Amino acid sequence: MVENNVNVYKRKPPWVVILKRFLANKMGVVGTVLIVCLVIVALFAPLLEPYSYKEQNIEISNEPPSLSHIMGTDDFGRDLLSRTIRGARISFVVGVLSVLISVVIGVVIGSIAGFYGGMIDLVLTTIADLTWSMPAILIALLLVAIIGAGLESVVIAIGLSYWAQYARLVRGQILSLKSAVFIEATKSLGASDFVILFKHLLPNSLSPVIVAATIGIGNAIVLEATLGFLGMGAQPPTPSWGAMMSNGTAYLFISPWMIIFPGLAMMITVLGFNLFGDALIDIMDVKNKESI
Amino acid sequence: MGKLIEVKDLAVSFDVKGGLLLRTIGTVTAVNNVSFSINTGEILGVVGESGCGKSTLARLILRLIEPNRGSVEFNGTDILKMSKKQLRLQRRHMQMVFQDPYSAMDPRYTIFRSLSEPYQIQGVKLDGEDRHQKIVDLLELVGLSSEHGYAYPHELSGGQKQRADIARALSLNPEFIILDEPTAALDVSVQAQIIKLLEGLRERLKLTFLFISHDLSLVSYFCDRVIVMYLGSIVEIVDADLIGETACHPYTRALIASIFETVPEQKNTQASLEGEVPSPFNLPPGCVFSSRCKFVQPLCHEQTPVLEETPDGGQVACHFPLHEIS
């Protein structure tokens, strides 16, 4: 009884298809390269730094870029290149950790809200909306008041400010998928809520979250820089880019390189994440359409 | 040939909440006091237009939705009274093939993986090789090959996807399968293939079907008996072969008249109904069809008719069924 099938389908594993499409997206490749550079710099910071990032040498303070100090020195005579490199590690860690916190909180709350609906959904969504409308800076100030300033506060503050968007994304996906036929089919086979949520609903909801998280890392880095600029982030001598720029404002007309280089480094990093995220969006879009 | 399934007074309605305080402002009656039985080995058809409740009825019978009242007996046991554990085991006996083949499978799973799921969920212990062979057998049973097993849903055609959905429904060896508009999204030639497949499977595996469709011609061809539903109620139950001659509810006759026959010499399609199906929100008392019926009398607005036997062996819920008028 086997049907004679004229339709021959092309079967390439999905990751190969995605990889191919990604490589075709030039901006995405640029973004990836930038991110990879950041990761390498962050990982191998101690090896790459020509000088110690905290070694002070008042005699050569505020020196413009030269052969021995490619990015110049700051007001304490510390090598800016080394500090900028060390700053990459901090930005990377802050970015990734805070987004991780946001994603975990957001996915959990979003899934519960979307799956159970009703009053639970109403309550959780209201909490999410409230969190979303509070500026991260205010949350950070609160936390600093409680825990004290420093990188830990910054990471937690950013993590707690931004989870709402992931919750919304997951909730939205789950709401629309809940009534999909294959979910009903799985229910009719006798599957428990747990199986449906974890084996079907969540895996199908994660792609927008991944894309948002990628761009979120860029946002987190900028936010860390803002908080650092306001003196709430990393404490001296930890060279976060934001703190470096904050420090450098006093010397804007004397040694502007104190602001320029960390600023450039941050711009390039965030650009990298944004390009990568944009490329992901394009690819996810195409993936959902059937190929000709 | 005994009764495999007996449905008694099944009903479900949904409260509609509105306003600031979310108070109940009305009810949507999805299924209203439905009673009928399905004989073992029978193909029972359910036909009706939008809002008639046929899809809701299917989900009630499988207990994917909880009714407000009524009972669904499977081989004498009321499944609505079963515990969660008993119900899960019960699901092995009753399965469903769904309407939209395009989203009936998790898009991230290969067909193989989707077909292994029933075994995993039901805790059927099968080692890798046995399971693989079982699934290959299933695929062949529905006219697919193991190659199709390695594909993802979006790589298959509509007909192939529907076959895979049927394979999944068969995997636990059920006795009873509900088919909810299984061919509505398919081309007519693919529909014919699937119907032939279902004819063969029913013979071979001794299955009982509940076949839901809006297409009266298809239902009367494929099924043994036909239930006609309108706005949540059964208006008529009639023998499929004799539907043209013996149908006596005005709505059933209107459905028959609306068919576009592929016989150009008989230009007999008539639009014998005015207007559209009213909303099931806050249904007025009396017969559900009274607002559009050409033969309506004052009694129809006051008293809801009940299903009664007709001389031809069917059942009709009408105060003035057509065989008594002429």
Added chain:
Amino acid sequence: MPILEVNDLHVEFIVDKKKIRPLERVSLEMNSGEVLGMVGETGSGKSLTAHAIMGLTSLVGGEIGGSVTFEGKDLLVLSEKEMQSIRGSQIAFIPQNPMTSLDPVYRVGDQIVEGLCKQVKIGKQQAKQQVIDLMGKLRIPKAKQVFQQYPHQLSGGLKQRIVIAMGLCAHPKILIADEPTTALDVTVQAQIMLLFKEMTMARNISLFLITHDLGVIAQVCDKVAVMYAGNMVEFGRIGEVFSSPRHPYTKALLQCIPRIGMEKGSLAAISGNVPSVDTYPSGCRYHPRCSRADSLCKKTIPTLLKIEGDSRVACHHYLDNKD
């Protein structure tokens, strides 16, 4: 002289360096006042034909060939501006899916009036009156009130009638309707389809009806064009095509359709699947599924032959009435 004459219409694209022809060998005639049906399954090219005639195909990297003659003019060589003056007023088009044809932010009455005023020199007040009259004729209850409503307030059947009103209001010579009643309940379908035919006859509009439903074609049309995988395989008067189809696909298709009173088990299926655009077989596109196919069918695409009268068939071994 026929009001519309299509000769060897074809559409070609180049995708991934391969030439694909999702539509070819379409030749038909439509006389004034006739109802012409075009029937086919998914991928048959029927919608594409309508879009090609209307000049609405988005031709990035493709070309349309052949000729579409309307009242002596070849539409395919006209400029976009010239086509715009023909669309709506001379040849109107009702696309699939009424739900998306209506703009959700404007009242439905205004949408019809806007279309009418663009196509015909007429004042707004007069247009409004004409539209309300037309809505009444289409049996839209309380037409004046419905005129003021927004699309989301109307049921599917009402929306469909509004879209039909948009097509009819400028009294076009030809109305092309693409699946005008899918997604509607069967009883509503019957109402609208019959009404549609009545209206077009009354206004002497030639109707080009595209559908997958052979039943509708049999009851409503005078002639039919059968499409398969981008080719026209048969064309002729309804009575002939339905009682003695010449192309094996037409015959097989008719046997696929269930009817009330049909003997159980007698439904016949066509084996195989409709080929997709990038996997058309060589020669006749139907040959892998045809019981009459031979090596000739595999090698050469059959041309559309004129048989007696209006009938045409594209088959090397077409069925004769004497078979």
